[in-house]
Amino acid sequence: MQEFSIIEQYFTNQTQPRRDVLVGVGDDCAITQIPENHVLATTTDTLVSGIHFLPETNPADIAHKALAVNLSDLAAMGATPAWVSLALTLPDANEDWLSEFADSFARLCEYYSINLIGGDTTRGPLSITITAQGFVPPDSVIKRSGARPGDAIFVTGTLGDAGAGLGLLKETLTEENVALDSLAASYLLLRHNTPTPRVLAGTTLRRKVSSCIDISDGLIGDIQHIMKASQCGANINVGALPISNELLSFVSPEYAIELALSAGDDYELLFTVPQDQIEEVKTAMHSVSIPITQIGQMTGDGELHLKQNNQAYITQASAYQHEIPLHG
Ligand code: ADP
Ligand code: MG
Numbered sequence: 409m410q411e412f413s414i415i416e417q418y419f420t421n422q423t424q425p426r427r428d429v430l431v432g433v434g435d436d437c438a439i440t441q442i443p444e445n446h447v448l449a450t451t452t453d454t455l456v457s458g459i460h461f462l463p464e465t466n467p468a469d470i471a472h473k474a475l476a477v478n479l480s481d482l483a484a485m486g487a488t489p490a491w492v493s494l495a496l497t498l499p500d501a502n503e504d505w506l507s508e509f510a511d512s513f514a515r516l517c518e519y520y521s522i523n524l525i526g527g528d529t530t531r532g533p534l535s536i537t538i539t540a541q542g543f544v545p546p547d548s549v550i551k552r553s554g555a556r557p558g559d560a561i562f563v564t565g566t567l568g569d570a571g572a573g574l575g576l577l578k579e580t581l582t583e584e585n586v587a588l589d590s591l592a593a594s595y596l597l598l599r600h601n602t603p604t605p606r607v608l609a610g611t612t613l614r615r616k617v618s619s620c621i622d623i624s625d626g627l628i629g630d631i632q633h634i635m636k637a638s639q640c641g642a643n644i645n646v647g648a649l650p651i652s653n654e655l656l657s658f659v660s661p662e663y664a665i666e667l668a669l670s671a672g673d674d675y676e677l678l679f680t681v682p683q684d685q686i687e688e689v690k691t692a693m694h695s696v697s698i699p700i701t702q703i704g705q706m707t708g709d710g711e712l713h714l715k716q717n718n719q720a721y722i723t724q725a726s727a728y729q730h731e732i733p734l735h736g
Contacts, residue, residue, distance in 0.1 A: 483610030487542035571671020573600025
C-alpha cells in the first residue's frame, strides 16, 4: 500500500469535522482558527515500540495510549483539546493493523470532539509521534511553577494501577505478591493499556489551583517537577495515597504504595491548591464526579519528605524499577 492511499483510507475524514479546521489532511499544511481571547497549547509525545509499549501490544491500544498521553498533557495545563497531528513510522503497511489503529484513534478523537489535521507517514521501526493542540484563556493556564508553601497537594483518581497492569503484562508480579482475580486483573490492564486523560478535570481546575502536572513518570518524579518549577518542598503522606480496591486485591498494601509512588503511567493529575481555595476545588470536582484526594502539603524547605504515621517513609523504588524497565 502506498503512503497516499494509506493516508486517504485511514486518516482522512474519519470524524465529524470541526468548523475551526479550515484546511485539514491533504494539503501542505493544516490551517486552523484559534478562538478569540484564547491562547494555543501545544504538546508532543512519541511512543516507540519496545520502549514505551511492548511490541505485542494491539494496535487499538497503541493508538489510544499515544493520543491519551498527549491529551493528558493538555489537561494538565487546563487546555481544551482541539487538533492533533500524527507522525506514524511503520515497518510495513499491514492493513489489519492500520485499520484497527485508525479506528481506535478516530473513536478517541470523536469522544473528545477533536480532529486529526495532518501528519506524516514513513517506513521504519514502529513509532508514533503525536502533536496535540488545545485552547485556554490566557489567565486560565495552569503551570507547574505556581505552587507556594502551605498549598495542599491533591491527586485525581487512584495511583499505581497502571504500574500493576504493566507488572501483569511482564509477569513481574510474582506468585508471592499476586492473588489471582480476573476482574481486577482486567481493570489493571485497562488502566495500563488505555489510560483516560483527565481533560474535564483540567478545565475544571482552571483559576482554582496554583500548579498542576499529569503523572506520567510516577508521583515521586512528578511532584519534584512541581517543586523545582515552584521552588518549594513537599511533604507527602503515603498513608493517604488513593489506592484502588483492584490493586489491593492483587498486591500487599506496602507494594501498592510503592507502585503508587513510583510506577507511573497513571495519567492522573497532581495539583496544588491554596488553602482558601480547597473547599471550592472540592465542590467543583464533586460536581463533575471526579474523585480527588489530598496527599500532602507544599513546604518552604525545598525537599521532598515522604511520611507514614508521622515517621519518615523509606521507599523501595530503586529496587523494583529494574523489574519495570519499559517505563520511559
Ligand atoms: P508533504 O510531502 O507535503 O509533507 P505528505 O505526503 O507527507 O505531504 O502528506 C500529505 C498530506 O497527508 C498532508 O496534509 C499531511 O499532513 C497528511 N498526512 C500524512 N500522514 C498522515 C497521517 N499519518 N495522519 C494524518 N495526516 C497525514
Ligand atoms: Mg510529509
